[in-house]
Amino acid sequence: MDTDEYHGLRLKRYRFFHPYQPLPERLPDTQSAIELTDRQRGLSALGCAQFSNTRSGDGFLEIACFWGLEPDNAVPISAQVSLRLTNQAGEQVLQSDQPIVPGGLPYIPYPKPITAIYTIPLPPDLPAGDYSLRAIPYTEVEQISPQVVTPVRVLP
16 A cells, blocks of 8 residues: 555655665666566566667766665675677677666665666777677676666667
8 A cells, every 4th residue: 555644744855875776667668678587586577778868989888777686595796787889790898897776785675676877888990880788796706697688779
């Protein structure tokens, strides 16, 4: 049951502190492929999306990924994600490793998906075109499931 009252108090105003990103009203169409393996560690994915246009020579690519934390099998706090960009020939052109959630994972399972915004530095000579971005979560010991593959575009 949803209510805005709690023990006779009515919520008038609230605020989320940085780096919390509330989910949009409706998740965007992601066009992501989600690949599961047998290395489940309490992480799920709804996909990733490129929200803003990136132009060749801009210096960075901004990607949003939507992750879920499952209560049964906790994700280690030190888990990271390896973001790997490949061209249409299948050659990896860059790799950027970052925390799964910038600012850190919550210590307790969170009931809603978490939005993570990744800023990926691009080489200055990266040509315009269509690319594929693979997000690979990992711990100190192994890669974990799921991996997310998302098409991205760099404009001229």
